[in-house]
Amino acid sequence: MENYQNQPKQGFFQSTTAKMIMVGLLTLVLLIPLFFVQDLISERSQRQKEVVAETTSKWGESVYFYGPILKIPYKDPITNQVENAFFFPEELSNVSNTEIKTPLQRSIYKSNVFTTKMQFKGSYDQPKFYKKNIPNENVFWDKATVIIRTTNLKSVNDEVKINIGSNSFTFEPVHNNQNNDSIESLETGYFKYNDLKNTNFNMSITYNGSKRISIVPIGKTTSAKMTSNWASPNFNGSFIPNDKKINNKGFDATWKILHFNRPFSQENFEFLPELSKYSFAVDFITPVDEYQQNERASKYGFLVIGLTFLIFFLIQSISKISIHIFQYCMIGIALIMFYTLLISITEHSSFSFAYAVAGISVVALISLYSISILKDKKFPTFIAISLSVLYTFIYVIIQLEDYALLVGSIGLFLILASVMYFSRKIEWNK
Known part of the structure; x- marks a missing residue:
C-alpha cells in the first residue's frame, strides 16, 4: 500500500486526453497555411487564365x-x-x-x-x-x-x-x-x-x-x-x-x-x-488542367494531416514513446510542403510527375525524421508505407471522375476500419 501511495501522480498534460487535444488543435492550426496554399493555387490559376486569354486574343478567339x-x-x-x-x-x-x-x-x-x-x-x-x-x-x-x-x-x-x-x-x-x-x-x-x-x-x-x-x-x-x-x-x-x-x-x-x-x-x-x-x-x-488537379489535391490536405497525426498518435500510444508537440509541428509543416512542391513542379512539368516527386520527397523526409523520434526502423517503415498508400489513394481519386465518390467512400471506410482495429487495445483512461 505504501509503494502505491508513493507513485507519482500523472498530471493532466501528460495524459492521453491532453495529448489528443493538443494534436487536434495543431491540426486545426495547420489549416491556416493550407488555406494560404489554396489561395496560391487560385492566384496562379487566375494568372494562367489571364495569360491564355491575352495569348489567344492575338491568335484568334x-x-x-x-x-x-x-x-x-x-x-x-x-x-x-x-x-x-x-x-x-x-x-x-x-x-x-x-x-x-x-x-x-x-x-x-x-x-x-x-x-x-x-x-x-x-x-x-x-x-x-x-x-x-x-x-x-x-x-x-x-x-x-x-x-x-x-x-x-x-x-x-x-x-x-x-x-x-x-x-x-x-x-x-x-x-x-x-x-x-x-x-x-x-x-x-x-x-x-x-x-x-x-x-x-x-x-x-x-x-x-x-x-x-x-x-x-x-x-x-x-x-x-x-x-x-x-x-x-x-x-x-x-x-x-x-x-x-x-x-x-x-x-x-x-x-x-x-x-x-x-x-x-x-x-x-x-x-x-x-x-x-x-x-x-x-x-x-x-x-481538367494542372491547376484544377492541384486544387483537388489541396482539398484533401486536412485528411492527409489528420490521418498522419493519427498514425503517429497511435504509434505513440501503443509503443509508449513520447512525441513532443514540436515534432508533430515539424511533421505537419512537411505535409504542407507537399502542396507547394506539387504546384511549383507542375508548372514546369506534368501533374503526374510533380505528384510523384513531391510525394516521394515528403514521405522520405517524414520517414527519416521519424527514425530519430521513434528510435526504431519498424514504425518508420510502417509510416512510410501508410503515407505512400494514402498519397496513392488520393491520386487515384483525383484522376477519377464518375467513380471518385464511390472509390473515396470505400477507401475512407477501410481507413476507419484500420484505425478501429489498431486502436482497440489502447487504454484511453490513462
Whole structure:
C-alpha cells in the first residue's frame, strides 16, 4: 500500500486526453497555411487564365458562324417604308476540319489554339413575299445581298466568297456600332436575285481560333460534320451529335437538324433574329488542367494531416514513446510542403510527375525524421508505407471522375476500419 501511495501522480498534460487535444488543435492550426496554399493555387490559376486569354486574343478567339442568309429589301404596302426580309437556306450542309496546333507558350503558360476550315453548301428556295401580302412590284429584287453573322473576323485567313449558281460574290465587313456586341457582319454587294439561273451555293471560310466553334443550324435541313485531332471534345449547345467517334487521335462527329427541331422560321421580315442560343458547339479546352488537379489535391490536405497525426498518435500510444508537440509541428509543416512542391513542379512539368516527386520527397523526409523520434526502423517503415498508400489513394481519386465518390467512400471506410482495429487495445483512461 505504501509503494502505491508513493507513485507519482500523472498530471493532466501528460495524459492521453491532453495529448489528443493538443494534436487536434495543431491540426486545426495547420489549416491556416493550407488555406494560404489554396489561395496560391487560385492566384496562379487566375494568372494562367489571364495569360491564355491575352495569348489567344492575338491568335484568334472562339468561332461563331450564323449564315449565309439571303437579304432582300421591300417596301411595306401599309407604312410605305423600306424594310428588309431575311431568308434562310432550304438545304445547308457543313463540313469543318479543325486542327489543333502546337500550344502557344508565354512564360510557363500554354494556350491550346486551332485552325479550322469550314465549307458550306446549300440552296435557297424562292422567297415567299406573298405570305406577308407584299406585291411583287414592292420587292427590290435587284438589291439582294447575302450576309453572315460571325465572330473573330481579325483571324479569318483568306478572302471570303460565296458562289451562287455560276456567280461569285465577295463579302465585305459591315461593322456595327454596338460596342457590347462581339458578333460582326459580312455582306456581299448587290445582285439581281431574279437573274440567278439556280440558287445552289457553296462557300468556305478559314479561321484561326481557340476554345470553341459554334454554328447556328439555319437550314430547313442542316447537316454538319466536324473532324479534329483533339481527343477531348466537349459537345455543347442546343444540339448534340447524332453520331460521334472519339479516340486518342481525335474525333469525328455529325449532326442532322430539321426545321421543326428548333423554334424559329425560315423567313424573317423586318429584322434578323439573334439565334446564338440555338447553335450547336464543340469546346476545345483541357477537361481538367494542372491547376484544377492541384486544387483537388489541396482539398484533401486536412485528411492527409489528420490521418498522419493519427498514425503517429497511435504509434505513440501503443509503443509508449513520447512525441513532443514540436515534432508533430515539424511533421505537419512537411505535409504542407507537399502542396507547394506539387504546384511549383507542375508548372514546369506534368501533374503526374510533380505528384510523384513531391510525394516521394515528403514521405522520405517524414520517414527519416521519424527514425530519430521513434528510435526504431519498424514504425518508420510502417509510416512510410501508410503515407505512400494514402498519397496513392488520393491520386487515384483525383484522376477519377464518375467513380471518385464511390472509390473515396470505400477507401475512407477501410481507413476507419484500420484505425478501429489498431486502436482497440489502447487504454484511453490513462
